[in-house]
Amino acid sequence: MSLQIQMLGTGSAFAKTFYNTSAMVTNEHARILIDCGFTTPKSLHKLGITPDQIDGIVISHIHADHVGGLEEIAFRLFYQHNKKRIKLFITEPLAFILWENTLKGGMNNPEDGYISLDDYFDVILLEENKPTEIFRGLTIEILPTQHILRKTSYSLFINSRIFYSADIRFNEQLLIHEVVQKRNCHTILHDCQLSGTGVIHATLEELLTLPDDVQKRIFLMHYDDKMPAYIGQTGSMTFIEQYQILTLPE
Numbered sequence: 507m508s509l510q511i512q513m514l515g516t517g518s519a520f521a522k523t524f525y526n527t528s529a530m531v532t533n534e535h536a537r538i539l540i541d542c543g544f545t546t547p548k549s550l551h552k553l554g555i556t557p558d559q560i561d562g563i564v565i566s567h568i569h570a571d572h573v574g575g576l577e578e579i580a581f582r583l584f585y586q587h588n589k590k591r592i593k594l595f596i597t598e599p600l601a602f603i604l605w606e607n608t609l610k611g612g613m614n615n616p617e618d619g620y621i622s623l624d625d626y627f628d629v630i631l632l633e634e635n636k637p638t639e640i641f642r643g644l645t646i647e648i649l650p651t652q653h654i655l656r657k658t659s660y661s662l663f664i665n666s667r668i669f670y671s672a673d674i675r676f677n678e679q680l681l682i683h684e685v686v687q688k689r690n691c692h693t694i695l696h697d698c699q700l701s702g703t704g705v706i707h708a709t710l711e712e713l714l715t716l717p718d719d720v721q722k723r724i725f726l727m728h729y730d731d732k733m734p735a736y737i738g739q740t741g742s743m744t745f746i747e748q749y750q751i752l753t754l755p756e
């Protein structure tokens with residue numbers, strides 16, 4: 507049995523030639539999204555996939571390039587698919603701020619009695635650091651990581667052997683000791699800021715300091731429009747491209 511990861515986008519928050527970084531993870535039992543940014547509905551549309559064909563969405567953190575497409579997905583299911591509610595896999599602190607600080611402005615509808623996240627989504631709370639089989643053969647572990655100081659943000663382990671950074675500062679210890687030495691992840695999907703000093707994202711310069719054995723496992727994502735100029739300058743790491751499919755052992 508295999509697991510497929512298809513990138514719906516590989517761009518940074520401000521990229522214009524790539525859609526927002528988001529992954530579609532599929533096995534024989536389910537198809538889920540990791541994050542759903544403001545360009546993700548358009549990316550799905552280009553693939554001919556409608557919201558009712560998605561079984562759930564996992565959320566890494568609250569930035570528009572990771573959650574900005576949720577309102578559209580939920581409204582389309584609600585108003586075009588008979589009030590269908592998609593499964594939303596999220597931690598409790600994120601669920602609270604997602605509604606209160608992001609979605610409530612557009613979705614709160616007291617007149618019809620739709621006043622909470624649960625009115626539009628089938629909210630399934632994930633516990634931090636606890637591997638959870640969300641669908642048969644698909645286990646997600648959500649790991650608190652550093653992105654913006656004091657802002658709740660997570661990376662993910664998928665079926666324990668795939669690491670998905672989402673947005674994260676460079677963390678050598680985590681990548682070498684936890685992701686590679688302890689968990690022996692064969693695949694790492696990592697965000698990458700191509701130039702400038704890394705404050706809230708790992709930079710290419712920082713990632714290039716990793717040992718070759720770690721670099722070989724890394725696919726770079728969440729990059730800006732200048733990515734083509736950096737091809738061949740990423741050591742043993744590879745840029746993953748929009749719509750590229752990785753077929754991985756389950």
Ligand SMILES: Nc1ccn([C@@H]2O[C@@H]3COP(=O)(O)O[C@H]3[C@H]2O)c(=O)n1
Pocket residue numbers: 518519520569570571654673706
């Ligand atoms: N302290 C911050 C906060 C945000 N940003 C930029 O805004 C983007 C929001 O989405 P992101 O993908 O986390 O990338 C962030 C930075 O480009 C930034 O550069 N510094």
Ligand SMILES: [Zn+2]
Pocket residue numbers: 518519569571572673728
């Ligand atoms: Zn981002």
Ligand SMILES: [Zn+2]
Pocket residue numbers: 567569653673
């Ligand atoms: Zn972010």
